Amino acid sequence: MDSLKEDLKKQIIEQLNLEDLTVADIADDALLFNDQGLGLDSIDALELIVLLEKYHGIQLTNPEEGKEAFRSIDTMAEYIRKRKAA
Amino acid sequence: MNKAALYITAASTVSHQPTFGNPGFSSTLGPIVADNALISPDYKAYIDPGLLRRMSKILRMAVACSKDCIAQAEIEQPDAIVVGTGLGCLHDTEKFLNTSLTVDGLLPPTSFIQSTHNTMAGQISLSIGNHGYNMTHTQNTLSFEHALLDASMLLREGDRHVLVGAADEHIDILEDIAAQLSFEAPARLTSGASFFVLSKENRGNAAAILTDVHTTGGIENAEAEIDAFLIRNGLNASDVDLVFHAGEPVQGVKGNVPYLPLSGVYATASAFALHYAVDSLQTNASLKNVLICNALRKSNLGLILLQSVEA
């Protein structure tokens, strides 16, 4: 089990008040901003930027840049690893 | 001025009393006591989970009451949405204020977005997909009366059904502030939301007739103002069967009931009083003219006159 991905799920549930969801409900490849996935919106995208800074020390100042990174848990984890490695 | 009658065709209240989805409640309520908590309906039955997860208490109350009203009135869409609130979305305001003063890094935006006074009216329009007139009045203890007056005007301008209501929410710091400012509340501080559908016609579902509504700020002589209001509606004080009042009782009428002990104290508690009065008119056939006299704040006077539908 990938602990970064587990952490991300926990953090997302908390940051976005996804009261009805548990970590097990979020698939690693589920599309976060798609109605078939989590159905998040542009306000959530901003909350995810805050989350990246708060928990992972990563600053992302251009919301456009987040679009690719925030596709799924998989892409978020990948983005964090890349930024930390850089 | 001869004005056409306006009808209240739906009413819904979330409060510290069993008011929600409970017609006839007015005959059973006693004064609220310390352990009467806010009674929340199952919000999931009324609000889309995507919206619900972000909503504070005041938003949940307002949207649930609105949806309940629209169902009761059996209308697809109201032509307009008009909301009154004395202090607005306090929970999110305090939350963002706190964040802004204590967090150094990036700030989460959700509480800021939801701190604006018109979040309720906006969320209602979003929840039901309404593109009509959307207004928020915030005039202290008269916020609801101003909203009701606006709604009445809209119907006279041609609208058929207007969703109108008010809400205010309690947060803990209010207790501290009230104590520090030596505000002697006539009852405990509470939260509440009451919404109504005001309609141009009675399709057999009207619960009461809204005869008139009036607001005065910076008032000097409340008694003279009340007299003038009754006279312009062709009434004497003795024609009024019942007054629900915050502040002093009204002289010369058949009966007075203080409503703050029932609702608790919040800036738009007169909206609770309106629902209480509408419910009373439906359960008590002997009532004909009912007045709501709101002087919760002494310098502001709000008057709402109702008539029974059969009258």
Add this chain to the structure above:
Amino acid sequence: MGVCITGIGVVSAIGMSVEENLSALREGKSGIGPLQYLQGTKASLAGEVKASNEDLRKSLNVGTEYVSRTSLLGLQAAREAWGDNKRSGVIRTGIISATSVGGMDRSEVFYKDYLSQNSPDYQVLTTHDSGSTTERIAAELGISGYINTLSTACSSGANAIMLGARLILQGTLDRVLVGGSDALSRFTIDGFRSLMIYDEQWCRPFDESRAGLNLGEGAGFLLLEGEKSLQLTGNRPICNVSGWANAADAYHQTASSPDGKGATLAIENAIRRAGIGLNEVSYVNAHGTGTKNNDHSESVALRNVFGDHIPPFSSTKAFTGHTLAAAGAIEAVFSVLAIQHHLIYPNLNYQDSIAETGLVPATLLETGAEVNAVLSNSFGFGGNNSSLVFTRYE
């Protein structure tokens, strides 16, 4: 005769009066710059009114220290609009102000002290609620009776004007002072920064490179009179407010719809209410905040309504900053001035048109233009869209 405007007043980053604002507009001089009076914010640029609270209290002769900057700015503009008019027992007079955050400029100072338990002054909170900012202005002007406040975020000021006009037409009031006021605060600056739409450089409305807004502060007020009031006061109408509409976008909590639905409805209905043809609109004072989303959506709405014949338009936000609830009222005053002085204002900081829409705003001051009808747009959070139409008094 309709609803006449007989008095105007304004205070903003470009001046303390109508005259000062007008000359800055003519000179193309922006009031946006580094903050001098509001301390402790992270904004590098904002449209601050160039006066301290103490200056304002002194010049307005307000004794108490328990008054918000929102009230002081409102009073400054309201006094100018009210002019030498007298209270009257016969003319039913009211006041409607608009504010988004009321006395937050003072409450946030209280709250900071409260958090650190640094002897917070609770008395300050009596100036917090939005309604109290209007009650204070009313008390200073001696207006009692109909006193009301609207709060619909960035469209509030326009809505106050609309409500005032309706109250006169319905015969509820004969005369009403309408407007809006908002002071800069750390709360709102941080708020727009958290939305990542606060530009650290000059805002660039309708420009392809736009990256957000600069906040501003100020107030605008207009005195509206109906026929009965005019007969008694003998005031000379400056122009008419003849069209208004409000519509909900019902698309998203903050974002405007890409098809500009709410904005389109507001513009169309306001022009219809004014009873003029689309080709009679001489100038559009746009909402044009400089955010990616608003300017795109507003451009689409203008295109929806006017097709290929969009009248000259500009945003004056690059002069004043976005003054939130005051914006609709300040820009109403600018619209009246455009009719009065035959002006079309330049849209500052514009270079390239937005790729998707290609709309080009007016970029140079036009004097001697034939301006007979002005459309003014104000769009806010929660999808609250309002449009007003001002027309030359005939």
